[in-house]
Amino acid sequence: MASLTEIRWHGRGGQGAKTASILLGKVAAKTGKHIQAFPEYGPERMGAPVLAYNRISEDDITVHCQVTDPGIVTVLDPTLLNVVDVTDGVPEDGTLVVNSEEDVATIKEQLEFDGDIWVLDAYGVANKEIGRPFPNTPMLGALMQATDLLPFENFVKQIKVELEKKFAHKPEMIDKNVAAIKRAYKEVAK
Template identity: 80%
Template sequence: MASLTEVRWHGRGGQGGKTASILLGKVAAKSGKNIQAFPEYGPERMGAPVLAYNRISEDEITLHCQVTEPSIVAVLDPTLLDVVDITEGVPADGTIVVNSKEDAKTIKEKLDFEGDVWTVDAYGVAEKEIGRPFPNTPMLGGLMKATGLIEFDKFLAGIETELEKKFAHKPEVIEKNLAAIKRAYQEVAN
């Protein structure tokens, strides 16, 4: 991993982009990394485009601004491909992971992007494993496979710990989300 890795999350209000960013940050911190995880809000309303960011580094992070040149982009809603330029600021060797039923080659051509493009049907995975179309936890699984940011078993254990804090009284929610992460990790493709 580079000394500083920046991630930009594109989603819509209510899809869990902020939550995914925070979960990734907490797990990275537990693995000994320095992190930042923060959202960017415009008008807060369900369904509106939202952004969230991560910075992950072995070294102290002294930047305190928006992420403008992420090496990794995660897109939780495929309709955003027609609304915003998700490739903005991403270097030619960057990685983009998109929640889409389309294959990665089709998305790569649509984006006219030189770097790595991965796709996973995060809505489908969430429906099958969680019973609701929340793409955020499946996208975390796809992101781990596409980037190798954190060794998967350590990542999964960290996510389980974080979910237990929030859903200790609902163990089925924890198990379903872990299953969604595992399935997306297996199904994401480039």
């Protein structure tokens, strides 16, 4: 299963880590990839740390457990960097995509991680484009820039279809979330 990509999402309840994982999985599936997208959390409390996972592969996925050695980690809440070891299980050549106002060098030093780190002020992007500080869709845009998981234009086209389903009752949120994804794709720094 050499083509398997595993992603771990770190967030807090209410930030959309589970939703981002599921949206990514649905879009990847539409491109013909095999996927898994699932959360892991204890008691559902707003603000409590949560994990979500993705597996994306060209081949059938035969493992059915949490992701312990992700090649990619996405951190939706910068306060988790002081609470959780977000680099646990990540190989030296892994990729971290972090929501933070700090620069890459500061995050690299804080985490003592020499792999690939990308940083985006996802709260800032969300506030500007969506009008609320939900980091999940901006972090999807940052993730697309930081990795070669899916071609960006195709990703945007397919994510819009998924957002149309999710926000059928709030159509104005579709364009706002797409704008946040596009802005994040351009603004994420390495």
